[in-house]
Amino acid sequence: MAPLRIGIAGLGHVGCGLIELVERQDRLRIPGQIEITGVSARSQSRNRPVDTSKYRWFDDAATLAEDPDVDVFVELIGGSDGPAKFAVEEALKAGKPVITANKALIAKHGMALAKLAEEKQVDLLFEAAVAGGIPVVRVLRDSLAGVEIKRVSGILNGTCNFLTTTMLETGRSYDDVLAEAQKLGYAEADPTLDVSGMDAAHKAAILSAIAFSADLDFSKVKVSGVDTIELEDLRLADRLGLRIKLIAEGVLTDDGVVCRVEPMALPVSHPLARIDGSLNTVRIEGDPVGAVTLTGPGAGAGPTASAVMGDVAKMFRPAIRPAFGRAEHHMARPFTEGRGDEVSAFFLSMRLADKPGALAALSESLAAEGVSVDKILQDSADESGASPVAIVTHRCARSNMQAALARLQKFAIPVDPPRLIRIEAAS
Amino acid sequence: MAPLRIGIAGLGHVGCGLIELVERQDRLRIPGQIEITGVSARSQSRNRPVDTSKYRWFDDAATLAEDPDVDVFVELIGGSDGPAKFAVEEALKAGKPVITANKALIAKHGMALAKLAEEKQVDLLFEAAVAGGIPVVRVLRDSLAGVEIKRVSGILNGTCNFLTTTMLETGRSYDDVLAEAQKLGYAEADPTLDVSGMDAAHKAAILSAIAFSADLDFSKVKVSGVDTIELEDLRLADRLGLRIKLIAEGVLTDDGVVCRVEPMALPVSHPLARIDGSLNTVRIEGDPVGAVTLTGPGAGAGPTASAVMGDVAKMFRPAIRPAFGRAEHHMARPFTEGRGDEVSAFFLSMRLADKPGALAALSESLAAEGVSVDKILQDSADESGASPVAIVTHRCARSNMQAALARLQKFAIPVDPPRLIRIEAAS
Ligand SMILES: NC(=O)c1ccc[n+]([C@@H]2O[C@H](COP(=O)([O-])OP(=O)(O)OC[C@H]3O[C@@H](n4cnc5c(N)ncnc54)[C@H](OP(=O)(O)O)[C@@H]3O)[C@@H](O)[C@H]2O)c1
Ligand SMILES: NC(=O)c1ccc[n+]([C@@H]2O[C@H](COP(=O)([O-])OP(=O)(O)OC[C@H]3O[C@@H](n4cnc5c(N)ncnc54)[C@H](OP(=O)(O)O)[C@@H]3O)[C@@H](O)[C@H]2O)c1
Numbered sequence: 001m002a003p004l005r006i007g008i009a010g011l012g013h014v015g016c017g018l019i020e021l022v023e024r025q026d027r028l029r030i031p032g033q034i035e036i037t038g039v040s041a042r043s044q045s046r047n048r049p050v051d052t053s054k055y056r057w058f059d060d061a062a063t064l065a066e067d068p069d070v071d072v073f074v075e076l077i078g079g080s081d082g083p084a085k086f087a088v089e090e091a092l093k094a095g096k097p098v099i100t101a102n103k104a105l106i107a108k109h110g111m112a113l114a115k116l117a118e119e120k121q122v123d124l125l126f127e128a129a130v131a132g133g134i135p136v137v138r139v140l141r142d143s144l145a146g147v148e149i150k151r152v153s154g155i156l157n158g159t160c161n162f163l164t165t166t167m168l169e170t171g172r173s174y175d176d177v178l179a180e181a182q183k184l185g186y187a188e189a190d191p192t193l194d195v196s197g198m199d200a201a202h203k204a205a206i207l208s209a210i211a212f213s214a215d216l217d218f219s220k221v222k223v224s225g226v227d228t229i230e231l232e233d234l235r236l237a238d239r240l241g242l243r244i245k246l247i248a249e250g251v252l253t254d255d256g257v258v259c260r261v262e263p264m265a266l267p268v269s270h271p272l273a274r275i276d277g278s279l280n281t282v283r284i285e286g287d288p289v290g291a292v293t294l295t296g297p298g299a300g301a302g303p304t305a306s307a308v309m310g311d312v313a314k315m316f317r318p319a320i321r322p323a324f325g326r327a328e329h330h331m332a333r334p335f336t337e338g339r340g341d342e343v344s345a346f347f348l349s350m351r352l353a354d355k356p357g358a359l360a361a362l363s364e365s366l367a368a369e370g371v372s373v374d375k376i377l378q379d380s381a382d383e384s385g386a387s388p389v390a391i392v393t394h395r396c397a398r399s400n401m402q403a404a405l406a407r408l409q410k411f412a413i414p415v416d417p418p419r420l421i422r423i424e425a426a427s
Numbered sequence: 428m429a430p431l432r433i434g435i436a437g438l439g440h441v442g443c444g445l446i447e448l449v450e451r452q453d454r455l456r457i458p459g460q461i462e463i464t465g466v467s468a469r470s471q472s473r474n475r476p477v478d479t480s481k482y483r484w485f486d487d488a489a490t491l492a493e494d495p496d497v498d499v500f501v502e503l504i505g506g507s508d509g510p511a512k513f514a515v516e517e518a519l520k521a522g523k524p525v526i527t528a529n530k531a532l533i534a535k536h537g538m539a540l541a542k543l544a545e546e547k548q549v550d551l552l553f554e555a556a557v558a559g560g561i562p563v564v565r566v567l568r569d570s571l572a573g574v575e576i577k578r579v580s581g582i583l584n585g586t587c588n589f590l591t592t593t594m595l596e597t598g599r600s601y602d603d604v605l606a607e608a609q610k611l612g613y614a615e616a617d618p619t620l621d622v623s624g625m626d627a628a629h630k631a632a633i634l635s636a637i638a639f640s641a642d643l644d645f646s647k648v649k650v651s652g653v654d655t656i657e658l659e660d661l662r663l664a665d666r667l668g669l670r671i672k673l674i675a676e677g678v679l680t681d682d683g684v685v686c687r688v689e690p691m692a693l694p695v696s697h698p699l700a701r702i703d704g705s706l707n708t709v710r711i712e713g714d715p716v717g718a719v720t721l722t723g724p725g726a727g728a729g730p731t732a733s734a735v736m737g738d739v740a741k742m743f744r745p746a747i748r749p750a751f752g753r754a755e756h757h758m759a760r761p762f763t764e765g766r767g768d769e770v771s772a773f774f775l776s777m778r779l780a781d782k783p784g785a786l787a788a789l790s791e792s793l794a795a796e797g798v799s800v801d802k803i804l805q806d807s808a809d810e811s812g813a814s815p816v817a818i819v820t821h822r823c824a825r826s827n828m829q830a831a832l833a834r835l836q837k838f839a840i841p842v843d844p845p846r847l848i849r850i851e852a853a854s
Contacts, residue, residue: 017715021573021715028574029640031572110750110751111755111758113750114749114750114758117747118747118749118754121747122747123750125750126750127570133716133717134719135566135571138565138569139565139570140752141748141751142565142737142740143562143565144562145456145457145736145737145740146448146455146457146733146734146735146736146737146739146740147736148454205762208762209758210751212760213456213751213753213757213758213760214762215759215762216751216758216762217761218762220762220763222764222765232776232778236804237774237817237848240774242774242850252760253763253765255763257761258765263848264851265848266850266851270853271722274701286733288444288448288728288729288733289730289733290723290729292561292562292722292723293721295720295721296716296720297718297719302715302716302717303715303717305715306573307573308573309574310569310570313569320544320545320548320550321568321569322541322544322545323537323540323541323544323545323550323551323553324537324541324568324636324643325567325568325569325637328545331640331643332640332641332642333642333683333684334642335632335635335642335643335644335647336680336684336685337647337685338687347664347667347669347671347692349663351659375667377667379663388659390660390664390666419655419656419660421660421671421692422691422692423692424674424691424692424693424699426696426697
């Protein structure tokens, strides 16, 4: 298979993230070879996190789009109009597939661009435009094609979610937390698109068009943001068992598709209420699936670039995609039982005879094998004279746990067969 | 485009669910027409939830698989060997694409079948085999092809999760809750495959093969189930801040892929610890995406059939998949701003002058417009003499809320602009 030659316009967060991924493509699961045949940005001399000097430089994105050495044009400039739109149109008109992360462009001009792509019989892919690293576009479009979707809702702007979460947690004001988000790089220097709800609205409109096969009309989307939310609102709501979050939704009604973004109050038991910090989440409700929820990083150079890379991988279009993703001779990594001895924290539960020295025997056995105890809980004995005992250990080797339990046998204290359970690290 | 002719072998839960979906395909987003050209099951006379008499009957699944009128063979019989395996092999040998929901078959013979499919250059799809309605197979295989995956873990058996969740919640014994699960149809008459962890292991092995391009060898998978878990273990763990759940995982190590299923204890703050009841969830960790989590119904006729339908939709293989999933002339549903007046519960927050009668004026205004109050919270006044007041209403029309607020103005009580926020229904 000939290499796939891509041209990348825009070398900012996402563009440089993509180059970094292309340069280590051998460690990914791409069905063929990717080559970067040209790049474009505003300034050729700017310092970037990756070395772009080895790629052919184009001052003009549209010229790159039309270059005969470019098989696929990747637009990572941004903006609903201007150079991004112009270059994407030129690529499609030249009969080239386009990949973009540009939600503003797709929300505003998606229908016209899709029509152009259809006329030219080329792909227009935009997985990265919605919810960054969460592969919701293809899930909705392809995997759930057999589901009649009723509603799509979610938290689609990490900055807004970070703001409301952090205000409530720390008791700090909107302005204060926004300034922190900017310092951390969560919020843009100009956060208007985010906090006004506009960014989430772009994404919700795109998801609604796909979910409901609807004629995307962004002018019909109702948008309000978190910029009107005060700390006091969050606190009062909290005391009434509610979390206020910026919720984006598309709902199928008898009149058509209602798409909107606004702060909503969620009962604390609601699954979306627990999505904290800068995470994104999308909940898809339909018949006959019920609800499927996808959660993950909604932005950031790496996650967004990985979504672009997923779209690039799709461009190879072999006659048949291998069942497990890669051709059989590439399925080379062995399954293994692993090394017997694993290191973990453990939960140990047993019933111990309620005799003097029983707990001491247990503690000694553990200590003798170097197992250190984090928490211990002994309950009162039952009628048979056995006490339930549970222990949480610090990290240790399973072999040491087993040796400690063997040692315990020697004390001749009746013990119900102990149950040893690994503890998953917090995350 | 000519209709796609499918043959369905197995008319149980999933098979009948699929027929039901095919019969209402016009309401789904399938890129073309699907026709059922033949069906097969053990007993032709059995009563089924859908009328199968209008479809051509085959006593033998393998004969259906080879029938010249069948473009795609759909295997929904089950079992890792026997008639399911034989019919799938016959279909592939005859050069026909196969769709299956059979995790036992794929876990045990997936590599050999994938090889056969590759030789014949036909698709072998099995989205429904892992986690029912959650589209994790295609997400891992295609969407996340640009991610270097480190670990896949999750709750992949709803029966086991229902058991551990319900035991802890209700304080009932394992046997008691298992009997209930069987009555509710969550657990099979023979629950061995589920409670032994074997079913989850099949799924984890399939996901591991895809995630790590690994040579699936089911004999290397370590499996233990929930059948050894006692109520006391769950309770003691709970008191130590841990939830015990059956966790399936595949991890990339220096020696190869370690895949296993076992009860694990999760800190209550861990995202998987909150997955209750019969839900499934899969967490994919990798570079540069961090973690993406998918949650939804892991079994059931409807969700599983919708996953099969997603695979069927994929078989149309038009030259180009339209950008929004359907050809432009099908993108017909309008976006609309919706009717102005919506019915919802509301959260209302304001600062009310701390004057006698202020709260009464608010209550009267609401009552006069027919808005009934669920909860109310007034806090002590600040230095300026204003009290924060928050109200949760029962469901009412937004217009009534607005009329009530207009009415409140007339009382000439200074009020900071009230903030009106919709409350999302619990779910
Ligand atoms: N960042 C994220 O987390 C994220 C997530 C999802 C989607 N997206 C989308 O991805 C796109 C790119 O975002 P980003 O964060 O990477 O933006 P960014 O860091 O601001 O980078 C934008 C890039 O575009 C270049 N550019 C500007 N005008 C240009 C022109 N006329 N021709 C060629 N290049 C031009 C800039 O060049 P210079 O570097 O020379 O100034 C810069 O390299 C946007 O559509 C955004 O909405 C971003
Ligand atoms: N149920 C779920 O929630 C679920 C979820 C994910 C995956 N799956 C998988 O989907 C598959 C089907 O599951 P199910 O729940 O639908 O099973 P089921 O209800 O037990 O149905 C099995 C069907 O196979 C038929 N059958 C048995 N032997 C046959 C033969 N030799 N030739 C043709 N048909 C034969 C049976 O015929 P009769 O009806 O005449 O007896 C029955 O219709 C299994 O691989 C299962 O693991 C199921």
